[in-house]
Amino acid sequence: MIAAVVVILIFDWPLWLAVGIGLLAMFFAYIAIYLVPLIRWKRWRYDVRETEIEIQSGLLIIKRTLVPMVRVQHVDTKHGPLLRKYGLASVEISTAATIHEIPALDISEADNLRFYISKMASVVEEDV
Incomplete structure (x- = not known):
């Protein structure tokens, strides 16, 4: 709203144009601050199997990583x-080339997942 007042005073634009720009700015801020992170969070997936870890993320372009x-x-x-x-x-999760991250898990769940992945990685290496 401050921007709308500045636009009216400095550029001598009509009030309806300044209010429209302010509402448009609020609409895009709502999308960028609330809606996009919510959808990205709901699209985030991970799955830990005995032989691999699958990490999936993305909003429009979905990226799937198998480790x-x-x-x-x-x-x-x-x-x-x-x-x-x-x-x-x-x-x-560190490999020779990259580091993959599974973000924002409950602390106990993160510790259990870390223990499970390290156990499965050592079991796989013993079998090879």
Whole structure:
């Protein structure tokens, strides 16, 4: 609304145009701040199997990543101040080339997942 007042005073535009621009800005802010993150969160998936980890994300372009358990070198959990405030943690799965992240899990769920992935990765290596 401050921007609308500035536009009216500086550029001498009609009131209806300034209000329209302000409403349009509020509409796009709502989409960018609330709607897009909500849809992205609902589209996020992960699945841990005995032989691989599948991570799927994306809004319009869906990215699916398969990480073979044979390639897993180590698994970490991390939580910064913001995640810790809400009792959340992220699981990082490291391979030789990249680091894959499963974000914002409950701390106990993240610890259990880290333990399970490390156990499955060591079992796979023993079989090979």
